[in-house]
Amino acid sequence: MSANPQATSPLAPLAAAQAGLPGGAAWGAWRADALERLMAVGLPTPRDDAWKYTNLRLLARRDLLPAAPRPLATGALDDLPAIAGPRLVFVDGRFHAALSAAELPDGCTFRSFAARFAAEAPAALGASLAGDARLADERLRTLNASLAADGPSLELAPGARPAEPIHLVHVATGGGAYPRTRVELGAGATLELVESHLSAGGAEAFVAAAGDFRLGRDATLTHSSLQLAGARTILLDDAAVTVAAGARYEHRLVALGGQLTRLDLRIALEGPGARAVLAGVFFPDGTREQHLRTLIEHHARETSSDQRYRGVASGRGRGSYDGKVVVHPGAFKTDSRQSSRNLLIGREAAIESRPQLEINADDVKCSHGATTGTLDEQMMFYLLARGLDRDTARALLTYAFVGDVLRRLSPEPLRRAAEARVLGRLPAAELLREFVP
Amino acid sequence: MSDINKGDSILEIRGLAVEVQGKRILEGLDLTVRAGEVHAIMGPNGAGKSTLSQVLAGRPDYDVKAGTVRYLGEDLLALAAEERARRGLFLGFQYPVEIPGVNNVYLLKAALNARRRQLGQPEVDAFEFLGLVRDKMRLMQMDESFLSRGVNEGFSGGEKKRNEILQMTVLEPILAILDETDSGLDIDALKVVAHGVNSLKRDDRAIVLVTHYQRLLDHIVPDHVHVLAGGRILKSGDASLALELERRGYDWVRAEAAAA
Incomplete structure (x- = not known):
């Protein structure tokens, strides 16, 4: 301490x-x-x-x-x-x-x-x-x-x-x-x-x-x-x-x-069967910093937790996902998933991702995955080879990166507001708007 | 569609040498493709077939070390991948990429409008576009659920290839290069794909099929067949060459070239 x-x-x-x-x-x-x-x-x-x-x-x-x-x-x-x-x-x-x-x-x-x-x-x-x-x-x-x-x-x-x-x-x-x-x-x-x-x-x-x-x-x-x-x-x-x-x-x-x-x-x-379903996006741009820390403690049997986070950092933006899952003794048949995927746009952006798992019980199913990288070059080439310009292709892939989490938002006005704001941060927003159902 | 006439030169490759990650893959490749023609480029694995396809489409990490490529009289290698596509060059990918979250049909609409802007034509609106794409989907025997899915997301191998040909039929390219479009297809899917390709044969368009096997050529009959091995075109002939390759393999072509 x-x-x-x-x-x-x-x-x-x-x-x-x-x-x-x-x-x-x-x-x-x-x-x-x-x-x-x-x-x-x-x-x-x-x-x-x-x-x-x-x-x-x-x-x-x-x-x-x-x-x-x-x-x-x-x-x-x-x-x-x-x-x-x-x-x-x-x-x-x-x-x-x-x-x-x-x-x-x-x-x-x-x-x-x-x-x-x-x-x-x-x-x-x-x-x-x-x-x-x-x-x-x-x-x-x-x-x-x-x-x-x-x-x-x-x-x-x-x-x-x-x-x-x-x-x-x-x-x-x-x-x-x-x-x-x-x-x-x-x-x-x-x-x-x-x-x-x-x-x-x-x-x-x-x-x-x-x-x-x-x-x-x-x-x-x-x-x-x-x-x-x-x-x-x-x-x-x-x-x-x-x-x-x-x-x-x-x-x-x-x-x-x-x-x-x-x-x-x-x-x-x-209690037995308790569930936590967490998802989110963070979008540090400019000099912004956005951090997220989660601690999920499984105290009882047949509890489940699911975490799905997407971070997109650009400019000199910084972000982090620091997530820990603890399965306590007796919390058997715990089911826990952690997914943290992050996208860096530009060389000065940074996102730290630290999924952690501490298991003190038998018969549990736990998984975690974390990736941090730049836009997928093969996806980029595929879109360019269909005639899309670079800004649009980049924006489209960036939007798609967080799209699956944005789509889960409710109520509807919150989802729409979040989508509109994310789109507003990207070039070619008008074209992208078409892609959003 | 254009002022291109049968027999006009569409693609002229001279002495093309390409390195991928420091390794020389193509070495002095020559090829001429004219309007109205269907070419098949065949060759053993590792011969450089996919490298040729990708380099023509403008893949940025492939290094052109020597040679020239003229497309409709222009220096193709000076154009970025997206500019090539807008000028009517289409690559059907051997391994179409899955892009979850990017809607399949909107990508296609954006691609079509990029092409139309280049041609000085008005962009299609959503209604007009849906009518067009539905017709083409019937041709490719694809159901409407493909419209709303992510690009190739969760598609089977055969569905991905159909989707490539669907894109081609909508975009109506001047030069279509289809990289191993037949691989991974069962016989029914192969027929559908071949039907889609055949529907596009025109006097003002050229199609280049890159393939390992002859079986696609039972359904799409090429005017010219080339053997690509060791980074060069070793032999060219008509459709009968494909049958001979099927029977005799590639070694005799290599031996013949070595003796020459």
Whole structure:
């Protein structure tokens, strides 16, 4: 473990910012304790294996202090896909009722974390809230806990199946933002959840989001993360997911923005037959960095996990997929697949891919594969030999590379928005649009 | 289609020498192909047949060390692969590449429109194109599901070859080079492919069949047969030469050339 608190730690000024946070003295003490534990170990460094691919120099120089709320310009949400259904908007981590359309379906309860902090004691919200700062991969969760003022807390009653997706929208306008999310699905409940991250106003922003997602027995959660943050936003998103017996957790990552973005997905398959199906694309271009870290723990028999990630880096873009699957003793008949394929366009682009597998049980079926390379020369030649020009051929192959993951996105407006944005990054977009059904 | 008349020179290869990964594969190859003709280039494995096909289509990693290739009077070797295709040169690949996610029919439409732009013709719209391609698919006995699949994705060997010929019939090339189009085909598929090729025989077009076996030539009768071995054309003749090769193999041609 690396303990490297520095005198100039960007964490030092944060204690003062805790004063205005919601909740009574008990929460004040709880937050002070979280920040203290974090300061004892410091922010992650590249020496922490969990952070080795992330450019932490950017983090060290960033102002982490929450900024005073500022008004949102009109049109700030225009970039969002038009997803039907309830929309809950959080600006710099705080609920924004006027922008939200919170007509929630039967069986679904929404509370803001600001209200929960005010009404409930720290112990009632559970130990996972603070994370364990001693573990490098939970440190940002502790940072979030130290400063979270608000965020969505959703509960679905057993058997509830809202017809429409729920859209959680996070907008960063500058300074630090620490949204906290919790989504709990009762037994047999089914929910489609979209989380979008945007920036507004172009100021430097730092977002450390943390979420807990709990799926009861036989529940199904389809969870999409759409990262459209602006070019001066650092977005670190940490999601901890528990999946009970027979339940199915699906996650889709669409990383198309940010200066530096990172998603940590830690998934515990706790009951027999629990499933996790993960897929995503990341598209670092320019000087962007986009990272993804997954940890899937198979704790029970007949659990399955399937990961399919595609990265495309161009310019001086950097990305990583760092995925680990752990099969614990007793998790026999585990079925796990990991596929990470990455495409580099240009000599200065880079993607690291590290699929890892740790098996402590017998009778399991696990596979993993990772490739990183340039466009297939034979495919290029085939398209050129049919008269396509080079830019079109390259764009077509690039699009095809991520197409199979894009096609899996839902709901429809999210898929279309993601496709349009990927196409918009490629030359010959007009011609390519024809290829997209 | 064009102002090309039967007997006009389409392809003239003189003294072509090609290296692949530092290894000399073609060495002083000469060949003339005229409009209205069907040529068969035969030869043993490793003779350089596929190298010749690929180098004519413009494969970038094949190194031309010497010689000239004129196509319709132009310096073919100075043109990029995509420019050759737009000028009406078509290569039917021996191993068509699978490109998952790139829709088969849209590739074909893009290819056709690239050709039409070159010819100064208006691009076809989706409706017109579908009508055209459906006709050609019937000819190739391909069902409509091929339209919506990825390029060659999950196609059997025979389906891939049919798809190549389908592309050829839609693109209506001036010079079609078919590299081992018969390999891996059962007799029924071979007949369908041959029928597709025969439907394209015209006075203003030339077809070059590159093949190891004579059996394709039972269905597509060539005007000229060439034996390619050791990187050169060792012998040329009419259709009867193919039958003789089938009977006697290639060694006698090599011996004859060595003695000359």
